[in-house]
Amino acid sequence: MNRVTNISQQFAAHNYKLTPQRExxxxxxxxxxxxxxSVEEVYMLVKRKFPHLGLATVYRTLELLCELHIVQKMNFGDGVARYDLRDDDHMHMHHHLICNVCGKLEEIKDDWLLELEARVAREYGFSVTDHRLDFKGTYNSCQKNGCKGDKECRAVS
Amino acid sequence: MNRVTNISQQFAAHNYKLTPQRExxxxxxxxxxxxxxSVEEVYMLVKRKFPHLGLATVYRTLELLCELHIVQKMNFGDGVARYDLRDDDHMHMHHHLICNVCGKLEEIKDDWLLELEARVAREYGFSVTDHRLDFKGTYNSCQKNGCKGDKECRAVS
DNA sequence: GCTTATATCGTAAGGATTACTAATTATTCT
DNA sequence: AGAATAATTAGTAATCCTTACGATATAAGC
Structure with missing residues (x-):
């Protein structure tokens, strides 16, 4: 099924309308x-096709998408919230690799944590509904370029 | 060794002084x-013993501690940065359990990710220097109290 | 078609963080 | 010790992201 159609149905299922702005x-x-x-980036991009759209609408729509578990609001430490589409099952977030040198942010779609979640349930009496796993480090290909320094820790990870 | 002494030495090693405010x-x-x-909470607590301390000093000191890898700045979605002491080796962050019902934030000190980090290195050519792993879910003991709703997604996780 | 609810727009208000200047404290050199 | 230099702090102003608000516009129900 078309993903927009799918999302449209999810809106309808919660009595929300997929207005032209939201779409x-x-x-x-x-x-x-x-x-x-980020919100600002979405705002810039969507304004090309929809010049009259307001920034507050972007904020509200992204919050709505978050509530519907279509996107996930995340903070990678650059001072702005960023939004990441969830997997189709809307269950779990994927993992991230964040390079200290080039700044690239790569996604790992596999879910590597099923076993750990079972362990958390067993040992802590805690049933996991979602997780977040980010790795920071450097790509081997970036290593030779040297490190920009150890300032990356200042970011809110 | 006393932890304060230890931290003091780390300050000295980087030509920073452990001033009374910082201590x-x-x-x-x-x-x-x-x-x-959070910064505000540290500010309030430290003001009891040190009434003349300024808020900016707290911000600056926490940034410094972050740079020295003594603490880790994190964002758990409540709009403020929070600071978490790193393990003694200053290498890796511990993991977190965050309950959707009671809001409790528990730490898991074990490092469960060594194998996954090896896998990342092998499959992605990415050498991990740090990680972040948070689990969201509910404690079994909280389950019977019911869920507050699905608004937790609005938080920046 | 009129009424009611929903969504948008633009901007004002809020809150967290950073930037900045003057004042204070520590260090160095003679 | 005393002057000069550097590092640190205090207090507040400025900045930036986000939320709140009132008015307008759009859609839905009868």
Whole structure:
């Protein structure tokens, strides 16, 4: 099924309407799935096709998408919230690799934590509904370029 | 060795001085290790013993501690940065359990990710220097109290 | 078609963090 | 010890991101 149609149905299921503004925002997110866009970036991109759209609408729509578990609001330490499309099952977030040198943010779609979640349930009496796993480090290909220094810790990870 | 002494040496090693203000802040962090304090909370606590301390000094000191890898700045979604003491080796962060019902934040000190880090290195050519692993879910003991709803997704996780 | 609810727009208000200047404290050199 | 230099702090102003608000516009129900 078309992803926009799918999302439209999820809106309807919760008595929300997929207005033209909301649809434009959703399309921007789908078209830039790899990019972990910030509110401002979404705003800029969607304004090309929809010049009259207001910034507050972007904030509200992203909050709505978050509530519907279509996206996940995240903070990678650059001072702005970023939004990441969830997997189709809307269950778990994928993992991230964040390079200290080049700054690249790569996604790992596999879920590597099923075993650990079972362990958490067993040992801590805690049933996991979601997780977040980020790795910081350096790509081997970036290693030779040297490290920019140890300032990355200042970021809110 | 005394932890304050140890930290003092780390300051000296980087040509920073452990001033009375900085030491007071460090002591507050050590005394409230489990609590993931925010800047404002540190400020309030340290002012009891050190009424003339300024808020900006708290911000600067925590940034400094972050640079020295003594603490880790984190964002758990409540709009403020929180600071978490690193393990003694200053290498890796511990993991967190965050309950959707009671809001409790528990730490898991074991490092469960060594194998996954090896896998990342092998499959992605990425050598991990640090990680972040948070589990969201509910304690079995909280389950019977019911869930507050699905608004937790609005938080920046 | 009129009424009611929902969504948008633009901007004002809020809150957390950073930037900045003057004052204070420590260090170095003679 | 005393002057000069450097490091640190205090207090507040400025900045930036986000939320709140009132008015307008759009859609839904009868």
């Amino acid at each position: 434009a925002i959703v399309r921007i997110l789908l078209d830039n799935e790899k990019d972990h866009l | 007071a802040i460090v002591r507050i962090l050590l005394d409230n290790e489990k609590d993931h304090l």
